Amino acid sequence: MSEHNSIMMTNRQGKTLSVQINGPENAPAIVFSNSLGTDHSMWQPQLEALKSQYRVVTYDTRGHGQSDVIKNTTLQNLGEDVIDILNALNIEKAHFCGISMGGMTALWLGIYQAQRFHSITVANSAAKIWTEEGWNARADAVEANGLSDLVASTHTRWFSDKFDYQNNVLAQQTIQSLAHTPAKGYANACRALATADVREQISSITVPTLIIAGAAEPVTTIMDGEFMQQHIKGSQLYVIEASHLSNIEQPEAFTQVFSQFIKSIQ
Known part of the structure; x- marks a missing residue:
């Protein structure tokens, strides 16, 4: 029995969510799990490729897409939302793949909720991204100016x-999803x-654990990927010829x- 449905669930x-x-x-x-400022639709290529063989769950991270804006959000909250989704869907164990912000969620889940996952994939992310001052300044600016x-x-x-993002439908949609992200949700x-x-x-x-890094990535660099690979026993690191949203820029790879x-x- 194949299903396609969209649900609103309570965390x-x-x-x-x-x-x-x-x-x-x-x-x-x-x-x-989507990146900062996007929504579930960024995973369209992966969804299309995998939905015949897998039960594919996507969601809008809190404060993004159709999910509620929730103040005082922490990385732990982002991880607990995923556990709440698994529980709501009666999924005992899943593979988890997160990009950027979603990659940090993957790491948190691997540390604190490993029993619920067959694997984690950490794409275009890091064990610490950017600086506290930088993020807080960006949050303030977005709250003030949109x-x-x-x-x-x-x-x-x-x-x-190298990527012709202007003529790529999904890239354009994803940039639009940033325009539609609630400023408060983004800032949180x-x-x-x-x-x-x-x-x-x-x-x-x-x-x-699989770690995916982008060769042309300015934010979460290959060095960040190497740091994670060195510290996570048995993890694999794969570099894709792309920048930050590698799943959109190089969907087949x-x-x-x-x-x-x-x-x-499996």
């Missing part, structure tokens, strides 16, 4: 010069990232690396 804080489920009900589950300044320059961070996520630092904890991760990794685990 442990009584707030609403928007969740989408695709694929056969009894197939192994994969949860995809997201339009960021929208105008975002393609320079998200995509490499920035503040969560400001204090998120799991460099000391990641060596405790024992769940199979991303999906191939990811699907080979999860197939090797």
Whole structure:
């Protein structure tokens, strides 16, 4: 029985999260977690490629897309939302793949909720991203002025010069999703990232871990990927010729690396 539905579910804080489920009900589950300022639709290429064999769960991270804006958000909250989604869908164990902010969520889950996951994939992310001052200043600016300044320059961070983002439908949609992200939701996520630092904890991760880095990545660099690989026992690092949103810039390469990794685990 294949299903495709979108549900609004309530997390442990009584707030609403928007969740989408695709694929056969009894197939192994994969949860995809979006980057800062995007929504679940950024995973379209991976969803299309995998939904015939997997139960694919996507969701809008709190403060993004159709999910509630929730103040005083921390990395722990981002991780607990995922556990709440698994519980609501009666999924005992899943593969988890997060990009950027979602990659930090993956690390938190690998540290604190490993029993719920077959694997974690940490794409274009780091055990600590950027600086506390930088994130807090960005949060303040977005709350004061909205997201339009960021929208105008975002393609320079998200995509490499080689990528024709202007003629790529998904890239354009994703830039639009940033324009539609609630400023308060974006700012709350920035503040969560400001204090998120799991460099000391990641060596405790024992769940199979794939790390994907972008070769042209200005934010979460290959060095960040190497740091995680050195500290997470048995983890694999794969570099894709892309910038920050590698799953959109190089969808076939991303999906191939990811699907080979999860197939090797089952």
